[in-house]
Amino acid sequence: MSEAIDEICPNDGWDNRSTRPSRSPRSPSRDYGTLPPVLMYHSVAPYDHDPYLVTVRPQRFEQQLRWLYRRGLRATSMRELLAARRYGTGRGLVGLTFDDGYADFCEHALPVLARFGFTATVFVIADLLGGTNYWDQPGPRKTLMTAAQIRHIAACGMEIGSHSRRHVSLTSITTANLTAEVSGSRTILQEVSGQEVSGFCYPYGHVDAPAVDAVRAAGYHYGCAIWRSPLTGVHALARSYVGDRDGSLRLLAKWYRHHLRR
Numbered sequence: 001m002s003e004a005i006d007e008i009c010p011n012d013g014w015d016n017r018s019t020r021p022s023r024s025p026r027s028p029s030r031d032y033g034t035l036p037p038v039l040m041y042h043s044v045a046p047y048d049h050d051p052y053l054v055t056v057r058p059q060r061f062e063q064q065l066r067w068l069y070r071r072g073l074r075a076t077s078m079r080e081l082l083a084a085r086r087y088g089t090g091r092g093l094v095g096l097t098f099d100d101g102y103a104d105f106c107e108h109a110l111p112v113l114a115r116f117g118f119t120a121t122v123f124v125i126a127d128l129l130g131g132t133n134y135w136d137q138p139g140p141r142k143t144l145m146t147a148a149q150i151r152h153i154a155a156c157g158m159e160i161g162s163h164s165r166r167h168v169s170l171t172s173i174t175t176a177n178l179t180a181e182v183s184g185s186r187t188i189l190q191e192v193s194g195q196e197v198s199g200f201c202y203p204y205g206h207v208d209a210p211a212v213d214a215v216r217a218a219g220y221h222y223g224c225a226i227w228r229s230p231l232t233g234v235h236a237l238a239r240s241y242v243g244d245r246d247g248s249l250r251l252l253a254k255w256y257r258h259h260l261r262r
Helices: 058-070 078-086 104-116 147-155 175-193 209-217 248-261
Strands: 038-041 074-076 093-100 121-124 159-162 199-201 222-224
Touching: 058 074, 058 104, 058 248, 074 078, 078 093, 078 159, 078 222, 093 104, 104 147, 121 147, 121 199, 147 159, 147 175, 159 175, 175 199, 175 209, 209 222
Parallel strands: 038 093, 074 093, 093 121, 121 159, 159 199, 199 222
Antiparallel strands: none
């Protein structure tokens, strides 16, 4: 089965006509249950072996974004997406997120986003700037962004979010450590990026009630999880994983699955 980007006809269902009609901008809404798809990426880079399936080849990434663009969709940061939905102006928007803050974002993802006029949210690990993804054993070692690279992508219009301080599961640590991971990382990244850090992403997608409460108490406007759960809401938003195997047919299937679950 071919997965070329052009194989789907223009009326395949994933275009800006498939979103709900927008509300008046004078009527703010917090109906996050109708949020458009939020796509979850990690690394964009050439690779030979990746047992965790977190890497998308640059050519495939460009194909995926072109697929969105040709259907009248615009990928945006979570900050922009949530602001638009509050005021009923989110028609045709798709959330775009990158976990872990890999340095390859600067080389391979940023130029493609700029070409299509898209933005994204990059969730960064505050205590590992310039480090590596030590938690992915035995996967390939990947370099994480430095402070200078974070400032660069922020200046290019990307939103910087927190992915904790050390990339540990928040559901298995003490209350004191939970506060440090959630609130402490926000303070660090605001100083590094020069932005207000309004979004948090749960490492490994591990979420429980104390973790959500900590994210809310730290002043984050939203949180990103992975899977739907009883805690799903603005501080535990579900997302759709996107990998190197996702051509147009798989993207279409994920779109329909999102709307069926919604």
